[in-house]
Structures are given as C-alpha cells and as structure tokens.
Amino acid sequence: MTGAQMALLDHVPNGCLVVDVAGTVVFWNEVLEVWTGIRRSAITGLCLYDAFPHLAAPRYRSRIEQTLSLGAPTILSALLTKPFFPRTRDSERRRFEQVTVTRIFAASKSGPHALVTMTDVTEQHERGERFRQESRRASAEAEIRRAHAANLVIAKDLAESATRAKSFFLAAMSHELRTPMSGVLGMADVLLHSELTPWQREHIEVLQASASSLLVVLNDVLDFSKIEAGKLEIESIAFDPRSVVDESVILVAETAHAKDLECAAIVGPSVPRRVVGDPVRFRQVLVNLLSNAIKFTTQGEVVVRLEAVEEGDALVLRCAVSDTGAGMPQETCAKLFEPFTQAAAETSRLHGGTGLGLSISRRLVRLMGGDIRVASALAHGSVFSFEVRVLPAPAVSDGAKVVTRGRERRVAVALAHDASAASLCAQLESSGVEAAVVAPEDLAAETTREELSHIFVDAAALARSGLDPCTFRGAKIVLVTRPAASRGSPPEGIHALVSQPCRITNLEHVLGLTQARAPGAGATYEPLGLRVLVAEDDRTNQLIAARMLTSFGCVVQIVPDGQAAVEAASAEPYDIVLMDMQMPVMAGCEATEELRRRDYSGPILGATASALAEEQNACLQAGMNAVLTKPLDRRGLYDALVHWAASRMAA
Amino acid sequence: MLSQHDQLLSEEHEDVLTELINIGIGRAAYTLSEMVDSRVGLQVPTVSFAQCEGIEKLQRHASSEDPLSVVLQPFSGGVAGRAVLVIPRPSASRLVGVLTGMPSESAEIDVEREAVLTEVGNIIINSVLGSLGNMASLNLDFGLPRYDESHPPPLVSVALRGSLVVVSVLFQIQSHAIEGELAVMFDLPSLGGVWALLDPAAPRLLPA
Numbered sequence: 001m002t003g004a005q006m007a008l009l010d011h012v013p014n015g016c017l018v019v020d021v022a023g024t025v026v027f028w029n030e031v032l033e034v035w036t037g038i039r040r041s042a043i044t045g046l047c048l049y050d051a052f053p054h055l056a057a058p059r060y061r062s063r064i065e066q067t068l069s070l071g072a073p074t075i076l077s078a079l080l081t082k083p084f085f086p087r088t089r090d091s092e093r094r095r096f097e098q099v100t101v102t103r104i105f106a107a108s109k110s111g112p113h114a115l116v117t118m119t120d121v122t123e124q125h126e127r128g129e130r131f132r133q134e135s136r137r138a139s140a141e142a143e144i145r146r147a148h149a150a151n152l153v154i155a156k157d158l159a160e161s162a163t164r165a166k167s168f169f170l171a172a173m174s175h176e177l178r179t180p181m182s183g184v185l186g187m188a189d190v191l192l193h194s195e196l197t198p199w200q201r202e203h204i205e206v207l208q209a210s211a212s213s214l215l216v217v218l219n220d221v222l223d224f225s226k227i228e229a230g231k232l233e234i235e236s237i238a239f240d241p242r243s244v245v246d247e248s249v250i251l252v253a254e255t256a257h258a259k260d261l262e263c264a265a266i267v268g269p270s271v272p273r274r275v276v277g278d279p280v281r282f283r284q285v286l287v288n289l290l291s292n293a294i295k296f297t298t299q300g301e302v303v304v305r306l307e308a309v310e311e312g313d314a315l316v317l318r319c320a321v322s323d324t325g326a327g328m329p330q331e332t333c334a335k336l337f338e339p340f341t342q343a344a345a346e347t348s349r350l351h352g353g354t355g356l357g358l359s360i361s362r363r364l365v366r367l368m369g370g371d372i373r374v375a376s377a378l379a380h381g382s383v384f385s386f387e388v389r390v391l392p393a394p395a396v397s398d399g400a401k402v403v404t405r406g407r408e409r410r411v412a413v414a415l416a417h418d419a420s421a422a423s424l425c426a427q428l429e430s431s432g433v434e435a436a437v438v439a440p441e442d443l444a445a446e447t448t449r450e451e452l453s454h455i456f457v458d459a460a461a462l463a464r465s466g467l468d469p470c471t472f473r474g475a476k477i478v479l480v481t482r483p484a485a486s487r488g489s490p491p492e493g494i495h496a497l498v499s500q501p502c503r504i505t506n507l508e509h510v511l512g513l514t515q516a517r518a519p520g521a522g523a524t525y526e527p528l529g530l531r532v533l534v535a536e537d538d539r540t541n542q543l544i545a546a547r548m549l550t551s552f553g554c555v556v557q558i559v560p561d562g563q564a565a566v567e568a569a570s571a572e573p574y575d576i577v578l579m580d581m582q583m584p585v586m587a588g589c590e591a592t593e594e595l596r597r598r599d600y601s602g603p604i605l606g607a608t609a610s611a612l613a614e615e616q617n618a619c620l621q622a623g624m625n626a627v628l629t630k631p632l633d634r635r636g637l638y639d640a641l642v643h644w645a646a647s648r649m650a651a
Numbered sequence: 652m653l654s655q656h657d658q659l660l661s662e663e664h665e666d667v668l669t670e671l672i673n674i675g676i677g678r679a680a681y682t683l684s685e686m687v688d689s690r691v692g693l694q695v696p697t698v699s700f701a702q703c704e705g706i707e708k709l710q711r712h713a714s715s716e717d718p719l720s721v722v723l724q725p726f727s728g729g730v731a732g733r734a735v736l737v738i739p740r741p742s743a744s745r746l747v748g749v750l751t752g753m754p755s756e757s758a759e760i761d762v763e764r765e766a767v768l769t770e771v772g773n774i775i776i777n778s779v780l781g782s783l784g785n786m787a788s789l790n791l792d793f794g795l796p797r798y799d800e801s802h803p804p805p806l807v808s809v810a811l812r813g814s815l816v817v818v819s820v821l822f823q824i825q826s827h828a829i830e831g832e833l834a835v836m837f838d839l840p841s842l843g844g845v846w847a848l849l850d851p852a853a854p855r856l857l858p859a
Contacts, residue, residue, distance in 0.1 A: 063774075070781045072724075072793040075773040077766035079751045098766055100795070121763070128763050 001027050001113075015084075015097070015118035018104070021068050021111055023047045023061070032118075037088035055084065064114050067101045071112075074101040078121045096125040163228065177218050179609045182631030184211045186544030189634060193551055215631070220356045223284075227363045231614075234367045238393040239279035241317055242267050242430055242504060245306050248286045249501040252302075256294045257482045262301040263294070264423035265501060267430065271308040275315055277390030278368060285361045285372070286319060289384045292357065293323035297381070300324025303419045315392050316370070320385040327378040336374060337362040361386070409453040409511060410434045414443045415480060416460035420500055424456055424480065431508050440464035447474055454478055454511060458500070469493030478510055525638050527553025530575040530645050534558045535565035535591065536607075537583045544632065545578060545607075552638055560584075562591030569600055575645050577604040579624065581615070589622035596623035603644035607632065665698040667845060672696050672818045672835055675779030679833070680822060682774050687749050689826040696820040700839075717741055720760060722772025724796040726780055729789025731841040732815070734780055736772040738831035740800070743768055746829050765798045772796050775833060783835075789845070815839060 001018060009016045010030045018027035025048050028040040049056035059081075063074045076099035083095045098119045103112050188208035196204065226232040249265045256263035286304065293302040300323070307318045328336075337358050358372075365372045369389030376382035411433055415421040421437045428435035438446045440457075443465035447455065452475035457465065459479065469477050469492070476495035480502075490497045496510045532554045534545045542558050549556045557574070559565050563586040569577055577595075581588040592604050606619040606627040616627045625644055628636060673696055684691040720743035722736040738746065740760065747764045748754055750771070760768065773796045784791040819834035837845075 066777060066781065070777065070784060070793075071791065072726075072777040072780060072784075073773070073795050074777070075766075075770045075796060077763070077770040079747075079753070079763050079767050080770060096763075102795075121766075125763060128761055131761070 009115075012117070015120070017048075017116050018113050019048050019064070019116065020113050021065075023049050023064075025051070026113065032085070035087050035089075035120075036085045038085075052085065054082070060084075064101050064116065067103050068112050068114050071103045073103075075099075076101070078125060084116070084118055093122065095120065096122045166225075168225070178215070178222070179630070181211060181215050181218065182609065183538075183540035183544070185215065185631045186548075187540065190544060190547040193547070220360060223360050223364075224356045227360065227367075232364075232367065234281060234364075235278040236276050236391070237279065238274050238276050239282075240273050241271055241275055241279075241282070241306060241308075241390075242273060242427075244279050244283045245286065245304055245319075246427070246501060246503055248283050248290055249304060250499075250503065251287060252290045252294055253482075253499075253501050255291070256302060259294065259298070261294060261297055261299070262417045262420055263290075263303075263501060264301065264417070264420040265304040265306070265427075266419065266423045267426050268305070268307040269426075269429065271306050271317070272315070272392060273430070274393040275308075275317070275390040276393045277317075277388060281364045281368060282317070282388055285364050285386060285388075286321070288357045288361050289321040289386075293321050293325065293382070293384070297323040297325035300381070301417065301419055303423075311389075313391070314369075314389050316387045316389055318385065318387045320383055322381060322383040324381040327380050327382055328374075328376040329378060330376075333374050333376050337372065410436075410451060411454040411456060411511070412436055412438045412443065412446055412452050412475070413456045414438045414440045414461040414465060415456070415458045415500070416440070416464075417458075420458075420480075424500060424502070427502065427504055427507055428456070428511075431504060431511065433511060443467060447472075454495070456480055456498070525552050528638075528641055528645065530554045530641060532556050532641070533565060533568055533574040533577045535560075535562060535577065535583065535588065536580040537561055538580070541580070541630070548632060548634055548637055549578075549641075552641065554641070562586030562588055562594075565591050566594045566598075569595055569602070570598055573600070573602050575602065575648060576641055577602060578628075579604055579606050581606060581608045581619070589618055589624075592619070592622040592624050603648055605640055605644060664842075664846060668698050668816065668818050668837075669696050671783050671845070672779060672820070675782035676820050676822075676833065678782055679775040679778035682778055683771070683822075683824075686771070686774070687746070687824055687827065687829075689749075689824050692823045692825060694821045696818050698816065698818050700816055719801050720765075720768055721799045721801050722769055722776070722796050723799060724772065724776045724780075725794040726791045727794075727841075728791040729784070729841075730791070730837055730845055732835060732837040734776040734833070734835045736775055736831060736833050738768070738829070742829045742831060745827055746771065746824075746831075749824075749827050749829070760800070769796050769798045772798070779833065779835060816842060 006027055006029075009018075009027065012029065013031065015032045015035055016027070016029040017025060017032060019025055025043050025046055028038070028043045030040075033039055043051060049061055055061060060076075063076070066072070067074045078096040078098045081097065081099060083097045084099065087093075087095060098121050100117045100119075102115050102117075104115045105112055185208065188204055188211060191204050192201065192208065223232065245265045245267055249263055253263045290302060290304065302321065302323045305320045305322070309316045309318060362372045365386045365388060370387035372384065372386035374382055374384050411428055413421050413425045413428065413435055414437070415424065418437075425435045425437050440461035441464060443455065443457065443461070444467055446452070447467070454477075455475045456478045457467075457480065459481070462469070462477075462479070467477075472493065477493065478496050478498055479490065479494045480500045481497055482499060498506060498510055530552075532549050534542065534549070534556060536542045536545060536558065537560050542560075546556050546558060557568060559568050561583045562579070565577065565579060566586070568574075579588040579592060583591075586594070588606055588608075592606075595604065603625045604623065606616075606624040607630055608615055608619065608627060609630040619627045625647075626640060628640060676693060676696065680691040680693050717739040720738045720740055723733055724735075725733045743760060744764070747760070747767045750767055751764075776796065780791060780793070783789065816837045816839055817834055818837070819832055821830065821832050823830040
C-alpha cells in the first residue's frame with residue numbers, strides 16, 4: 001500500500017482494513033484504531049484469521065477469498081453478521097456493521113488484495129428497532145381497538161335486537177289488550193243505543209270515555225312499537241282531504257266546546273276533493289295536533305288551515321293547527337318531538353297522555369314524505385304545521401255534479417266567530433255554492449240587496465242582526481249551533497239546524513244539493529235491510545256485531561267458525577259476509593279462499609284486531625274485498641256496509 | 652422479432668449459456684439452502700432473446716400483483732450484462748425472516764432488511780457469475796450489488812440498451828413459501844467471448 005492510499009483510507013469515516021491473498025493484514029485505518037484500541041503497528045503483518053479466529057469461519061474467510069479470486073464484491077449485511085472486531089469504547093452496546101469486501105490491486109506488482117470496509121449502522125439499527133417496536137405496539141393497539149370495535153358492534157346488535165324484541169313485545173301486548181278493549185267499547189256502544197235511565201247513561205258514557213282513552217294510549221304504544229320495529233306501512237288510497245279535516249274537527253269539537261273554545265277548519269280552494277295517500281295516518285296526525293291544542297288552550301280558538309301546493313307530479317298538503325294557548329319557550333319546542341317528552345314534567349299528571357303522540361306524529365309525517373314543526377311564543381299560542389306528500393287522483397263524477405247544481409245558490413254566512421265564519425264559508429264554497437261572510441250588523445241590509453237562498457247564522461249573530469226569523473221572508477235561515485244543540489227539530493222560522501263544525505255532506509243536504517244519507521249529525525242510521533253473515537268465534541264480539549248490525553236494520557246470521565261460514569254462504573248468498581281472522585276449525589282467510597274457490601262472488605269484509613299491513617294484505621290476497629279494524633267503529637261499519645252493498649247491486 | 656434473432660442464437664449457443672449458468676445456479680442454490688437450512692428447488696433455465704423494451708415479457712413475476720424486491724449487479728469485461736434477483740415482496744419478507752430469525756411483521760422492507768436481501772442477491776449472483784467467469788475464462792469486472800423495489804414489470808429500468816440474451820431460472824424454497832427468479836442478461840454483442848468456447852480448438856469448459 002502506498003502512503004497516499006493509506007492516507008486516503010485513514011480519512012474514510014468507516015472501518016477499513018486490507019488483507020492479501022494469504023490473509024495478512026497490510027493496512028488498518030485510524031477508525032479501526034479508535035474502535036478496537038488496536039494500533040495499526042500492532043496488527044499489520046499478522047494473519048487476520050489467526051488474530052481473530054472467528055473470522056476464519058467460511059462465512060467470512062471463504063467469501064473474502066472468493067472476492068480475492070473472482071473479483072466480485074462481497075456484501076455482509078448487519079443483521080446476518082456479527083461485528084468483525086470487539087469495540088473498546090461503549091463495549092456494552094451491541095454493534096451492527098455492514099461490511100463490503102472488494103478486490104483491489106494495491107500496487108502494480110503485488111497480487112490482489114481485499115479491501116474490507118465496515119460501516120457502523122448501529123444507530124440505524126436502533127432507530128429501526130424502535131420503529132419496529134413502535135409499529136408492533138401500534139398494531140397491537142390497533143388489534144385491541146379492532147376487538148373493541150367488534151365488541152361494540154356486537155353490543156350494538158344486542159341492544160338493537162333488545163329494542164326490536166321490546167317493540168315486538170309491546171306490539172304483541174297492545175294487540176292482546178286491544179281485543180278485550182274492543183269488547184268493552186263495543187258493549188258500551190250497544191248499551192248506549194238501548195233504553196237507559198239517565199243515571200245508567202251517564203255511567204256508561206264515563207265507561208266508554210275511559211275505555212276510549214285507554215284505547216288511544218294502546219294505539220299510541222302500538223303505533224310507536226310498529227314504527228320502532230319498522231313495521232308501519234303507509235297506504236296509498238284515494239280520499240278527500242277536506243272531509244278528513246272536517247271529520248277531525250268534528251271529532252274534537254265537543255271537547256273544545258266544553259272548554260268554550262272555538263274550533264274551526266279553513267280549507268283553501270287549492271285543496272282537491274280527491275287525492276291518493278293515507279287518510280288514516282293523515283287524520284291521526286291532525287287529530288293528535290288538534291287534541292293537544294285543545295288540551296293546552298284555556299280560552300280563544302283552535303283553527304286548522306289546509307292548503308295544497310303542487311310539486312312536480314305530487315301534491316303537498318300543508319296543514320297548520322294554531323291555538324291561542326299559553327305557548328312554549330324555544331327550548332321546549334326543540335325537544336317536543338322526542339319520544340316520551342312532554343313540555344313539562346307535570347304535563348303528564350295534569351293532562352295525561354303517553355308523551356308519544358308528537359313523536360309518533362313526526363315519524364308518521366316523515367313516512368308520508370314531509371315533516372312537522374312548531375312555532376310558539378309565550379302567551380301568544382303555538383302553531384304546529386306539517387306537510388305530507390300525496391298524489392292527485394281523478395275527480396269523482398258526482399262531485400262535479402254538485403258543483404254545477406250548486407252554482408245557482410248564493411248564501412250569506414254571519415257568525416260571531418271570524419275563523420268559524422271563514423271555515424263555514426270555505427266549506428260552502430267547496431260545495432260549489434257562492435258564499436260570502438257578512439257582518440251580523442249588515443245582515444238585514446244584505447238580505448234586501450242580494451238574492452240569497454240561505455243565511456247561515458249563529459244565535460249571537462242573529463241577535464245582533466236584529467232579524468226576526470218568525471217574520472223574516474226570503475232566504476232560508478240555517479241556525480249554526482254547537483253539536484249538542486243541533487239534534488231535534490228546528491224552532492219556528494228556522495229552516496234547519498247545523499252543527500259547527502259541520503260535515504260537508506250535511507251542509508249539502510241542508511242546501512238541498514243532495515239527498516240525506518244519514519239525517520242529523522250521523523247519530524242515527526237509515527235502515528239498510530241487508531242480510532249479513534257474521535263469522536266470529538268470540539261471544540262478546542258476536543254480540544257487538546249483532547247489536548250494531550241489527551241497529552242498522554240488517555238481518556244477522558252468526559256462525560262460530562270459518563267452516564260454518566263456508567257452508568252457510570254456499571247454501572244461500574248473503575249481501576255481506578263479515579269474517580273474523582282467528583277462528584277455530586277454519587280461519588277467516590282460509591274460509592274466504594274456499595268461498596272464492598266455490599265462485600262465491602258476494603262481498604266479504606274481514607275484521608281484524610291487527611293493524612299490521614301484512615295481515616291486511618293477506619286478507620285481500622285471500623279474496624276479501626276490504627278489511628275493517630277491530631274494535632268495530634259504528635260509522636265505519638255502516639259506511640262499509642253501504643259501500644259494499646251498493647257495489648254488489650252495481651255488479 | 653424473436654424469429655429474426657433465433658437465427659443468431661442457435662441451439663448450440665443456447666446450450667452453452669444454459670450450461671454455464673446452470674452450474675453457477677446449482678452452487679448458488681446450495682449456498683442459499685445452507686443459509687435457510689432448507690431445500691431450494693430449481694427449474695431448468697430458459698434462454699430467450701429480447702429487445703430491452705420487450706424484457707418485461709420474460710419476467711414470469713410480471714403477472715404478480717405484489718411489488719418486487721430486486722437485487723441488481725452489473726458486470727463487464729469479457730462479457731457484459733447484469734445479473735438480477737427478483738423476489739416478490741411477501742417472499743422477500745419471509746426470506747429475511749428466515750435468515751435473521753426476526754419475525755416478518757409486515758411485507759415492508761426497511762433499510763436493514765434491504766441490506767440482508769442485497770447480501771442474499773450478492774451470494775447468489777456471485778455464485779453464478781463466479782462460475783461463469785471461471786469456466787469461460789472471462790475476465791469480469793463487477794459492480795456493487797444494489798437493491799431496488801419495483802412494481803411489475805421489474806426489469807425495464809435495469810435493462811441494457813439494445814439486444815439482450817436473457818438466461819433466467821425460477822427457484823423456490825417450498826418449506827418457507829418463498830419463490831424468486833434469477834436472470835442474467837447478457838449484452839448480445841459482448842457474447843463473442845462465450846461463443847468462442849464453441850470453437851473446437853478452444854479448451855472445453857474448465858472445471859470450476
């Protein structure tokens with residue numbers, strides 16, 4: 001080695017040594033002196049493999065010799081190679097070296113030499129080791145997190161299935177409770193339609209009211225459970241939104257009037273007479289809002305406003321229920337639609353209720369493609385508004401007839417309560433009559449100026465107008481009263497009594513636009529004279545159905561199971577078959593299928609306590625024409641009988 | 652393209668190259684099997700001709716989805732070219748694990764593992780090229796082996812310009828599910844020294 005070569009290798013920051021083909025150390029650089037504490041002068045001339053016997057192993061010696069003979073460099077990696085030499089300094093620390101052996105020709109005459117270069121990669125190794133430990137820990141933690149997440153998923157699944165189980169349990173329980181409840185309500189209804197002393201009537205009315213309240217709670221729980229269990233389905237059938245609003249207002253009017261509240265519905269002209277949607281759920285939401293409004297209002301009015309807006313192919317029904325109640329602070333409004341939440345803790349105690357009504361309403365409205373909100377100001381009352389999405393339906397033909405016939409009539413409306421006047425006016429307008437609200441003071445003058453067919457006036461307005469019905473000639477006076485006062489014959493000079501709120505059909509009857517279907521406010525029923533077969537195994541339900549049907553002037557035949565129903569109906573056709581679902585021997589659906597197989601074509605109406613759409617669908621699939629929900633509602637049953645008997649005639 | 656050059660590369664030429672490489676590969680496999688203490692399986696080397704831009708077709712790992720660990724060592728002198736060890740990264744990671752006794756936590760290859768693979772490549776390639784140099788009496792100059800990672804196809808970046816003769820062999824260490832490929836790419840014009848061995852006057856292949 002020349003002095004220049006050695007100087008060069010002394011400046012390399014790696015350990016360097018040079019051996020000849022015999023393994024004799026010919027060079028030892030300064031770095032190695034520092035690392036090993038062995039002076040160059042002490043090692044030069046010695047055989048490497050004698051001085052450091054571990055290097056005589058083939059892994060080192062053979063490969064160094066291979067490089068010497070072949071010329072191909074040799075790489076010894078740190079992880080597979082122990083350090084060539086022990087260190088003096090910092091001897092505790094485990095060292096890592098990357099070694100490269102290359103063949104050099106140190107001088108022109110000398111043979112090949114091997115240059116062994118050692119790079120200390122201890123730092124690099126330690127960093128790598130820290131990194132590996134870090135990533136091992138990270139992956140262990142990630143594994144723990146994954147396990148946790150998996151546990152959470154399992155816990156969530158368990159919780160959800162527990163919730164579902166609870167919902168199913170509630171649904172099942174409510175169903176079981178509804179069945180005896182229908183017995184209680186049905187029997188109360190039957191009793192109320194019999195000869196009773198005032199004392200008996202009063203007590204049975206309390207019984208009926210209590211049972212009805214309980215049924216409302218049960219229905220709430222059932223609905224809520226069904227929604228929670230994802231079992232609630234929204235129907236698409238044709239209905240008249242106006243009559244849904246009217247019916248809802250009529251339903252709650254008595255309660256409102258008992259608190260001396262005015263209750264009115266104003267339906268905008270944009271609202272069509274027929275749309276396709278879910279009338280039952282629409283009505284449920286509306287009645288819930290109305291009931292709440294009446295419950296929390298002590299004086300003033302509760303008014304429903306209904307508008308329709310076209311949105312593409314769909315129609316949006318916008319409904320708002322405003323009251324003049326106490327109102328609520330903003331923070332109460334925010335949580336009002338959460339389940340089991342009421343505006344104040346004492347609300348439940350004061351007013352009762354499950355606290356589910358608004359939560360159910362919101363879910364129902366959302367299922368119908370809309371939403372519900374509340375605007376409220378303390379001492380100014382609240383407005384609950386919601387919209388639902390429906391589809392337009394083709395207009396009914398007889399509705400159009402009413403409009404053409406009604407155009408000839410002009411009527412005046414004079415009521416003490418403005419919203420009620422507007423409501424009645426809108427109802428009359430929708431019947432095709434030209435109606436105008438007139439101030440009571442102007443009524444007398446108006447009757448002389450205008451050719452009026454009818455004057456709708458309430459007692460207060462009549463008094464203020466100065467008109468005397470007994471001497472007044474010209475337009476017919478219709479006295480608008482509260483429902484309780486509308487029964488019985490009108491006093492002298494009065495053409496008719498109507499209750500406010502009033503059914504539109506009733507108004508049309510008073511105006512002479514239609515024949516009366518049911519006189520009065522629907523309290524009595526025109527005899528139908530139908531032959532009805534009732535298949536029902538439960539004694540109570542048999543009795544209720546029989547009493548109701550008899551009161552409609554029907555001839556009733558009762559059979560205890562589906563098999564008997566098939567035999568009876570096959571022997572002689574009935575106008576209507578009323579079929580229970582769960583019966584011994586043969587269930588309702590089975591019996592219906594059998595009858596249809598035997599070409600029985602008469603209407604078969606199912607009666608089920610289950611409000612589940614699946615069961616109702618199963619009934620229709622089996623060949624039933626319609627399904628009634630138990631407890632049987634007197635009006636609903638009557639209307640269904642009329643409808644299906646008429647369809648049978650038409651067929 | 653291939654058919655045109657098939658004429659340049661006669662069966663005899665192929666045989667010479669295959670034999671030269673085969674002996675070296677045998678040694679390399681022995682060394683590797685000692686290192687991993689397992690049997691190393693070898694396939695018969697294949698000889699093919701390629702333009703460097705077509706080289707990826709020769710790589711049987713080109714179809715692999717895995718990134719490839721590549722150790723490349725150039726050589727020149729009596730014959731010029733590059734020796735390349737190609738190991739799919741999962742195999743490479745397992746190989747390092749077997750050699751170092753460090754569990755392969757991931758398929759990632761850090762700097763220290765790269766060095767181990769470089770050494771493995773170095774041992775195998777030296778065995779092959781060493782026997783080639785010895786037997787054909789070719790004076791070879793060797794560059795330092797270099798580690799690289801590549802996504803298939805791996806060899807485009809390391810290929811020489813112009814025409815190449817590629818001798819490649821697949822190996823596998825079944826007990827550790829390790830597979831790889833060793834390819835020696837010769838620069839065609841520099842193969843004259845090898846063809847000289849076909850001259851009947853020249854000494855037959857020298858013993859190793």
